[in-house]
Amino acid sequence: FLYLDPFSLKNCKCVCLDWAEFIQKRLWNSKMGQKQLQNRLINQWKHSEPVISQYDRVAVEPGNEINFLVCDNEMIVVGYTRGQARVYDMHTGELKFQLQCNSQPMRIYDGVQLDLGRNVIGSVTDTGTVTVWDRKDGTMLYQDKHHGEHESVLGIKVTDEYVLTGARDGSLFILANIE
Numbered sequence: 001f002l003y004l005d006p007f008s009l010k011n012c013k014c015v016c017l018d019w020a021e022f023i024q025k026r027l028w029n030s031k032m033g034q035k036q037l038q039n040r041l042i043n044q045w046k047h048s049e050p051v052i053s054q055y056d057r058v059a060v061e062p063g064n065e066i067n068f069l070v071c072d073n074e075m076i077v078v079g080y081t082r083g084q085a086r087v088y089d090m091h092t093g094e095l096k097f098q099l100q101c102n103s104q105p106m107r108i109y110d111g112v113q114l115d116l117g118r119n120v121i122g123s124v125t126d127t128g129t130v131t132v133w134d135r136k137d138g139t140m141l142y143q144d145k146h147h148g149e150h151e152s153v154l155g156i157k158v159t160d161e162y163v164l165t166g167a168r169d170g171s172l173f174i175l176a177n178i179e
Contacts, residue, residue: 079112
């Protein structure tokens with residue numbers, strides 16, 4: 001079973017209950033099986049040609065270039081230099097929605113950093129605006145300059161329960177959903 005590709009291995013688990021239990025026990029629940037599968041995955045990255053997908057280039061205004069991007073298995077989120085971000089479907093490359101990451105459109109540089117959580121997208125701009133978005137439809141859930149009006153926010157991390165931001169002055173803020 002270790003020599004099968006993932007699709008074939010999944011199909012084998014569907015043949016009958018005995019095969020499903022055998023594969024689960026001998027491959028997924030054994031240290032040796034997990035180690036062999038892990039090594040196979042690493043070797044695939046080392047020795048095979050990756051599949052490269054290129055999406056159509058999106059027209060951007062001069063001075064509003066890409067400065068940050070983040071992705072997971074479902075979406076790509078691209079931050080631009082004027083406080084905006086766009087969310088694309090990972091599989092099709094289609095634009096899902098756009099995000100205005102600062103309180104008003106900027107004509108000056110205002111780079112966007114992003115992070116993805118299971119339920120939200122977090123963004124920070126160089127001018128200090130912190131925004132939390134619903135990742136399903138781009139609805140704004142929170143926006144403020146909680147580090148201060150003129151403080152540069154330099155990082156964001158989104159988890160399942162928290163959004164952490166850090167600024168140039170050393171301040172850290174943890175936003176928690178209290179619902």
